[in-house]
Amino acid sequence: MGSKNISITEDAYERLKAHKREGESFTDVIVRLTEDERDIMSGFGAWSGTDKGDHARKAREQLNAEFEDGR
Template structure:
């Protein structure tokens, strides 16, 4: 495997150097930091405290009820329109 030379600012170099472990190469350091940065999206689940979780659940339930009510209302409107159309067809 080949190597690449990259340029970085002095302040970034110093920050990397400070995070480098004993016996660790800069390649190993960058590889480790990149691996740490790749987090699993599921990692943060379940970290809400009980109050925040309850508040979130209430908000989600309220949203589901509003969505359901809106869809039911629209469905009734469409059925009424269809019924009126059928009534007009029968009288024509």
């Protein structure tokens, strides 16, 4: 496997270093922190009773109505 040199700020280095576990290389840290990039929206609506965002829509409508009424 080849390697690349990158430049990062001192702040970025300190942040990366803070995530480093005993025995890990910086490559290991970067791979671990970036290996599971999931779509945060993929789970929305997955719970029963949340089909098509119905609960969220109703809650938003209720909050908007209460805000408009000054409650």
